[in-house]
Amino acid sequence: MKTQLQDVNNSATLYFADGSKVENLQKDLEGSKISLSEMSPYLKKAIVSTEDSDFYRHKGVVPKSIFRAIISDVTGIGAQTGGSTLTQQTVKMQMLSSETTWKRKAVEIFLAMRVDKYFTKDEILEDYLNAATFGRNNKGQNIQGVQAAATGLFGKNASDLNLAESAFIAGLPQSPSIYTPYDYSSDGTRGKFKDNISLGLKRKDIVLYRMYRDNQITEKQYNEARNFDLKSDFLKPAKESNKKIKYGYIYNLLTEQARTILIKRLVKNDGVKYSDVKKDKNLYEKYETQADTELHNKNYKIHSTIDKNLYVAMNQQAQQFKANLGTTHTDNATDPTTGKAIKVSEPVQNGSVLLDNKSGQVLAFVGGLNFKKSQLNHAFDTQRSPGSSIKPLITFAPAIENGLIGSQTMLADFKTSFNKYSPTDYGQTIQNRFVSARETLEESYNIPSVNLYNYIQQHGVSSKKYMSKMGIHLSDKEYHQLGITLGGTANGVTVLEQASAFSTFANKGVHVDPYVVTDVTDPSGQSIYHHKGSKKRVFTKQTSYIIKNMLHGVVTKGTASALSYEANFNTKNLFGKTGTSNDYRDNWFIGSTQGMTLASWIGYDNFYGNNYNLSSNSTDINQELWANMANALYKEDKSVFNTSESFTKPAGVKTYKVDKETGTLTGSIGYNGITTKVNQHTTNSLYYKGSPSEMSYSDFAIGGKSKNYKLFWDNYFGRDNGYAVVKQLGENSKSTSELANENGSGRTSGFSNSTNSNESSEVVTNSASSTSSTNTNLTDSTTSNGTSETGTGSGSGSSRKSSSETETTDTTSGGGSSSTGDTVSSSTDTAGSPSLE
Template identity: 85%
Template sequence: MKNLWNSIVNSFKSIHSWSDFAKKANLTIEVIRRIILYSLAGLLIIMSLAIGLGMGYVSALTNQVTVPTKHEMKTELQDVNNSATLYFANGEKVESLQKDLEGKKVSLSEMSPYLKKAIVSTEDSDFYRHKGVVPKSIFRAVISDVTGIGAQTGGSTLTQQTVKMQMLSSETTWKRKAVEIFLAMRVDKYFSKQEILQDYLNAATFGRNNKGQNIQGVQAAAQGLFGKNASDLNIAESAFIAGLPQSPSIYTPYDLHGKIKDDNSLGMKRKDIVLYRMYRDNQITESQYNSARKFDLNSDFQKPAKLSSKEIKYGYLYNTLTTQAQTILIKRLAKNDGIKYSDVIKDDNLYKNYSTQADNELHNKNYKIYSTIDKKLYDAMNSQVQQFKGNLGTVHSDDATDPTTGKAITVSEPVQNGSVLLDNKSGQVLAFVGGVNFKKSQLNHAFDTKRSPGSSIKPLITFAPAIENGLIGSQTMLADFKTSFNKYSPTDYGETIQNRFVSARETLEESYNIPSVNLYNYLLSQNVSSKKYMSKMGINLSDKEYKQLGITLGGTANGVTVLQQASAFSTFANKGVHVDPYVVAKVSDPAGKTIYQHKGSKSRVFTKQTSYIIKNMLHGVVTKGTASALSYEANFNTKNLFGKTGTSNDYRDNWFIGSTQGVTMASWIGYDNFYGNNYNLASNSTDINQELWAKMANAAYQEDKSTFKTSETFSKPEGVKSYKVDKETGTYTGSIGYNGITTKVNQHTANSLFYKGSPKNMSYDKFAIGAKSKNYKLFWDNYFGRSNGYAVVKQVGSNNKSTDELANENGSGRTSGFSNSTNSNASSEVVTNSSSSSTSNSNSQTNSTTSNGTSETGTGSGAGAGTGNGSTTGSDTSTGSTGSEGGTTSGTGDTGTTSGTDTAETPAAGA
């Protein structure tokens, strides 16, 4: 370019005549012309490439978009003033979601002609001439967006705005804009201008009304602002409403409480702009324009009014279905954008964005959410809780400080309940109880609070894995003597020690702690991991927790939900297969298209042989163990019912989970302990919870007997082996040497069920898990007639209650003679003097050579930590104390979840 300029300059210097000047000037003009032509050509090529690339990009963005049918588009465009609807399993309506926008749909003929003219003149003066989009407006908006130069206009027509409101999310991405343009042209092709305008005027938002509600549609705007129908609006009123959509929150005359703002000048200026555009487009005369400008709108606005509240009948169900439907939509929205849900939940801003979009969809569009909840069963269970809640325990009142306002308030703490009724085969949640009073607490205690499971976790984490790996049979002996694992000293319920050998069956029936800890310690020493089983059942604990011996007593860091525990427990009823639980069965969009259908997920956890043995053992819990009261409290045959109780430290939590072949029902009771309180249940909470469980089960059974399948027996699968063993040692009968004399041991026998492995041969020692030499000596001395304190229950704590009182609190043997079980597998078969007879529940000696040791379980001292080598963590200063609940709770109380600490992971008492 410099050489070119120098050449031009030198050419002019060489001019000696007008003839030379003319020649040089023509040459210069030609050069400049060519430069301009080449520049224009280059620019044209660049623009062509840019347009081509842009069209290719738009094509790529829209190529993945599912092309909606005319019917689907019509449904979505006309879906206004609606919200999602929730349904029971039978299709009966639960409730419609609370709408974010108040409105009413009207036809175009029911709108003032001035209103229609005002909207078109203001929002899209070319509305009746374009084909859904205006290319120059889009180009201008793109240039403005890319360069940041010029007005920040969206370049959107009324058609595009309608598409955006009704068919797309509110995100502002290039992809959404491209899809918006594509759909706008399609809408313009299939629908008339009148139809599009009507849809827009019914869908657009117009700020707040005199009750503080967000309003949608011109009819709601006319009534909420001026107290009249849209058809009766005058020019000034029409212009004011037409100006609102550009910025409803700024131009609306009312605040969120329905009060008129002190300053509405911006709204009035916007109204005047709309009037001028109407006049400019010849929609109104000059006289009308001047008259409308002078109209006193401030005195025309409605006075504030009180908003009436709507009571939600099924509050817990409403919240549960709404939350789960929102998650389903978040996953769908993210998937449509090519983003993994796992990435969404890791990014707070991204999750908030999609959560807002999903929430808007549900509260403003006609989705349908179909649940698995059986209305009759749901009503039956919740009705029983309402009738029985006065018996659950003391309602505490206390002064507290509201964490939000900082004001002093009086709070009441009732005993809460969370219950779940689950279909074993399908995983469907048939019914649940979220709490005792939705108005006072919306916390869902069935799904959202995590509590220590106490001893209800024992079959899942310890006994089933032990049977699965051939480490025990149902009559394998476990030591229940005073023991210590490096300063961790577990005790049974009420800080007692049974001081004898206890069978695996009786350990579960009476829920003893020390034998369970000994067995779990043995699992660790044999490198058997409970983690793989628990994870498959939907309970995920940390590696650190699995190393704690107290985990077998429910000593988790954070606890489990009622739904998780019920679902895991149903694995046994389902012959070892876990089925993921679910509440939402199907979701359909406003066009009626199914966008979500639950797909069941199954996982083999235990063999059917292990599951049968566990069910057989846990049936004894109901017939003569810690839940024996159910034998007469239940109004249905319990011969095929099995279950497990659970109590955490200091009666903080109480559980009962029971299963038939058809269903599993779990019930938890306890205090939320909000505001730093530390309330515990009464000592008879086991009785109370079982009575509540029975009432709920009876009511549900009365509504639907077939679902329970109480007549279906636990058929013994091939591979389950039954061995006749000595009842006192759990081994084959045989002979031992005692004081130099060989003696045959076969006085009492029982049947022991095994999946893998077999009973050990008779021996003096090594027949019981967790036993020491002195324990064997104590046993054999007593066996051969010496009165030495064997099987005499010892109390190591400060509890002054008798062993009988402790046993009664925990339900042990309370129903002697009352069991309606006819299943011979309910108990061990006892053979005396080689004469076989199946024991009944009236025989308190069924699984023991003594009548002592019938109390239920508690916890030990210090931390529930320790592995096979006896290592511990946590507190180690309180020998014989009950410790703290499931990993301990934080100073603010266990308001839904319990926060574990590194220094006090103590086990929960297991009732």
């Protein structure tokens, strides 16, 4: 009770994981606590005479006043005094919510009597004078406590107030907004005098009269104080001084999450369902305001998962690399608030998340590259097309889980059309051959992925079942569009959501909900929130192992192979996936070890209707940024990565020796009337359920057509017929090798499935020479939702815009005032997709 009564001039404190302070929330009320002995005797007498003349005689409440207030409230007759003593007012301010119910009034009366029993009158009066609000100061700020009132109105300490000044301050609590002499300027950065301050001056005279009536002052003092020129005594309006917030993105994130925690608690205490409150905008705003008031004026403590050293290291790398991310565009725009023409700059933004796989803790993140210009948190709050980074989650893992494919199952990559939807691979190309599931992920081909997604849908496999468990929620309409496997979502996903879903594979198929706030304690030190982890089994450990094994090839020889030399740590147990949406709108890389998942997204916000895209080598750029961040994080704390833990193959993962070209068991086929044995190249294929099919002339590949099989076998037996020669659609003038290099592929020709230490795709050749068409294979896919006849369609994404994200004159992407870009001085594209046939 003592803690609550004395909890004034405070605000919530935010903490890093190690207990060091991030920041105190900015207070809605300016003020500082002082003792009763530091207050003018006039002030104490003025408050008692004005607010509670029986203060020193009653026991916390005055029954007659309560009864009079009840009659007045019921009948509407009489003065609306409320019947509250100074003790009751103190209890109401410091210990209760602002609701006006009979139950709360009863609690107020009960607590007032207890306070009066255990505390002296001077202690109660001191608490009141420190907690009460007194309107605005000369800077336009809301003020709390008599010390803030004295310094903010008259420029002196509360101990030095004269009688007239004391009477004016004592009159303010009844209606601070009406009696205060100051207001705030239109821009909210400075104070200004009200046009009419006569009401406050009249209230001062009433206070003086009550003091004279109670024999607290003489008639001479009364008359002198009434005639005192108080108006000229007020301070001149001034500008509010800036306050620096060192970790702006953390500050906003923790404040937002703590607010939600308090809202849920307030709702629960009122016996209301949170889901119902969310549906009622006005009701939600009521609870939101109440929670905000608590956080900004009470000493709550919010403890987070954010590792300070990792956060600083990660953001420093983002700051150092931001000049390499791409062009900062400058353009004219219209301010949506003022309607005025402004000049805006659009830099490439980054959102990144470092996640502890086992616990779900967010250890560090990059919210953006310049908090001063944009407070939008690109790691938590922007939804963007995930591009091909969604493929293993939505298509390949469900296919393996249900026994529809093994790692070497062949998928068709030929020109095709699904009800006018004609996907292509990267750069509007077609591989014109059969591609293994493993190589499809390594090189991020689109057409095989679409064929596989179509196949699992036809076999009744629901991707929604798995995605929802991983925290990604899409509509039924989206799941019925083939382009969803390439990232063609309606609204997109956040970096946190994508990182968290991806961490499921490292967790051996178990998804752990991500979180940032660990604990919240109230001003009395009582814990009101403690995070309780939530885990869901999504995939079996067998499926997860196979996916990790396949995705390891992405970083050894696929679209992220540059990491094999850019990373300063052992990548033997690293797996990952790239993703690019249409026209280089978004670029992703998500990489995991057994210990952590690090996801990085880059792209333009495209506020004000602009349509800026990344450069064609954005995959290389994003991977280099990812590597820089990962190297700095690894240097800071190697244990987070846990690179030494290998992908242990669990019991139940079956390895089959299959033919390299068909993905089937070796065997014989009939070709031109001759039975021929096919076993020239073999490799291992991993299965959880099911097994490779027998060798056959046709039907060995998902999505294959008769003409595709004929083309394949004719080429296999020596005919130069264009099989595996990459075809390019559209008017792209770049060569296939140029396109491949742009997208970071480590492959240039020949078989993608070279030998590696994880038994991922070793190839055995049964003859001294092998014949296969040399071809250059293109890489990372573009997002598709199936709107283009010959291309890959159009990706989609959206950014939730903050209220002050753009400065009107800056033409660079320069950072904030700290090396993390996180310090400030504070005062979608959408397109439709065809349905499956």
